[in-house]
Amino acid sequence: MCDCTDHKEEIPAYDAKTIEEKWVKAWDDENLFAVDTDPAKPKKYVLEMFPYPSGDLHMGHARNYTIGDAMARQARMRGFDVLHPIGFDAFGLPAENAAIKHNTQAAAWTYKNMDQALATMKRMGFSYDMDRLVKTCSPDYYRWGQWIFEKLWERGLVYRKKNPVNWCPKCETVLANEQVTEGRCWRCDSEVEKRDLEQWYIKITAYAQELLDDLEKLPGWPERVKQMQANWIGRSEGAEVDFTLCDAEGNPIEGDEGKITVFTTRADTLFGNTFFLLAPEYKGLMEMVEGTEYEDAVREVVEGAKHISAVERAQGTLEKHGAFTGRYVVNPVSGAKVPVWVADYVISDYGTGAVMAVPCGDQRDFEFAKKYDLPIVPIILSDDDPLYDQLKDEKSTVVTSVDWDEALTCEGTLVQSGKYTGMVGGKHSEGEAAIVADLEAAGTGKRSVQYRLRDWLISRQRYWGNPIPAIHCEHCGIVPVPEDQLPVTLPENLDLGAGETLAECRDFYETTCPVCGAPARRETDTMDTFTCSSWYYLRYTDPHNTELPFSKDAANHWMPVDNYIGGIEHAILHLLYSRFFTKALRDMGFLDVDEPFTNLLCQGMVKDENGDTMSKSKGNVVPPSSVIEPYGADTMRLAILFIAPPEKDFDWDPKAVAGANRFIKRAWNIVWRLANDGDANAVLDTSVFSDADMKLYRERHRTIARCTQDFDRQQFNTAISAVMELVNAASTYLNAVAAGERNAALCRLVATDIVSVLAPVCPFWGDELWHEALHNEGSVYTAPWPEFDLSEAVEDEVEIAVQVLGKMRAHTKVPTGATPEQMQAAAESVASKWLEGKTVVKAICVPGKLVNLVVK
């Protein structure tokens, strides 16, 4: 009950629980949030990253969806046709592990969690179009995942390869490169092992350059996310250089391929190349040394490299090991014959797996040369180096050892480099360009670009995922499951508790070859769950299509997603894969957009009161229900949006939540009081306004302008503070003006304004007031966003700041629209104290803001 003096009886108490339960039901009955594609309105596709159903929603979800929901609701009020769907990323290991542990079915666990999460979403008031709900573990969804897989396969973007891969011993499956962080599994943090296995890959590298280039088409993405993707793609410009293999005497060797190619970004340093390195996994390495005196030493290095863990490698402080192979190569520029070694710091799957070592300019090569006593020829020096004067002219002088402690990695001038001596060296330098040009002319090298990005390993040796639609036939090889036989249905009755796997499920794997009809074995690996989440946003545009994953028209209408909201942890994984899927599907003609997500908002984390991340194991999780029960979902939503800007982490603060609830109640009372004094039929006429009316009216235009802009900027914290100011102004008005003297049209207007602008944040509160206090029909959800006109907010007089020599000295009032001369005169009279004995030589006037007097 409000205790203001004038309307005590007419204002009902704010009872969140009753109100919210009432509206949850009403919205559900009406199916209020279902979107009909309306071509007359501009479209807006607002999407939050769909959840993995690991249990009930947590605070991170609540924040993610509250941000999206406020955006979607406000866009709806501003006249957009808004698509705002939800679904579940329902395949994945946690379901399978839970099923194993409790001896149940992964499906049952997943469906139970999805139901619970859906109930919480409704309780939170999220305006999802539930007709478009997508669950990735449902056959009518994963069928199309298989279909897309086969289309990629047809197009040559799917292949199998035997290769050393990342294996997580705890998850008992392989992992993509993107799923390994500092040598550890992204999911369980176990140390990842290398295993040589044949696996399925998607050729994302075919799109490396476009994925990099098109980051520039994404001004609505956070810079750091684009940076992370660019780093991950890791483009390096350089050259491929061919070296000729030979023996100690310089003669070609029978059976050798004759040449080995390396990639280098520093062709300018070719004259400093004093040895040559192969990765331990280099193909043909063991054959090269077989039966020679070098075999044992090389084998030791190769075997030793297998035991270097990715975690150790990531620390970058490993001691280097190597062995001479007995072979030599001829450097195509210097003509030098240099020894070929195997070295465990050379990475087999970058470039060609072979490296020309330049110890004088590369710290790693330098350390290796020191350890194995290989020559270090200085070929690039800064001009203050003691050796520089000795070497800069005398092209014949040959220095093959130095007493340095580390390599010279600075840029400098080339020395001891034949005709290139004297040129500037370095990446993309004059010297590099000259040498590459000559290599190209001689046919022993060419410009080349390498990427750090690897193809996406998508097969998983796990049950709860989308089956790879392939059949292994003894006669026909590996063939796709014919389209009319899709989906390959995942059996839901495995005895996971007893350790049964798909590979042991005879009913599943026994099949016949679709080509020759012979008995054949179905592929029993499933796809990485990230394949499921790489196109779900497309399925939402046409979720019930039974002919295609989505129609081109529907996708072209709704795509791209205008606002995508989710956690930074997907900066590389999900966002890179989705960008790739969109481009590949575009190239196959299924839609016409280049990029799936126009604007990306990465919301910050919700931490506990002490700034620690919330986790079950720490026991510091604050469940959403702990706020919804005592205060209601509106308070929860308001608190989440008000405490901090959306992209920042914040520490959970119960006091701030109580404060949010206090504001909701205060605003509730103010709206009621205004509504009771308001009259929906009164005509707004500013000519009869009192000073107090005018003040509130102006404040109303000002604060709604700010609130609107802040919604556009997605700064919900300041949008809410603008609403608070409007509420404060209304409160001041109600306190200052007696009940009978309030302007009925103005009271009605401001009451409607407050309800409307706060409704996207507090929708239950909004609809209750919309009906009960304002007696409107329909829902505030479909009401128009308040109009504003800043020219209505202009005062007759403005207060300006007066500075003398840039120091704040005084304030004064001038008429709105005062000329610079008038402003200066007003400023001089009020600042006379600081002007004594001085002359004003200049006055800088910022209209309506300040005057700065420059004096001598």
Place this chain on the structure above:
RNA sequence: GCCCGAGUGGCGGAAUUGGCAGACGCAGUGGACUCAAAAUCCACCGGUGGCGACAUCGUGCGAGUUCGAGUCUCGCCUCGGGCACCA
């Protein structure tokens, strides 16, 4: 090592294009109401000096540009993030 961010009261944070630093809120202090408390309402609320008007300092540190710098430039410091034996 390379590449990005960020640093503002006791706290969360404002300051949108170089123009009055600290909006809005939390916490706190004082007051009204109350037998009292809670709730609510009103006022105050960066440091130092002063009864006070006011003065002075103040946006991580140091320079610079400018009539004027939280905002721009240069050089540092601290924290956070990404990549990394990638040739």
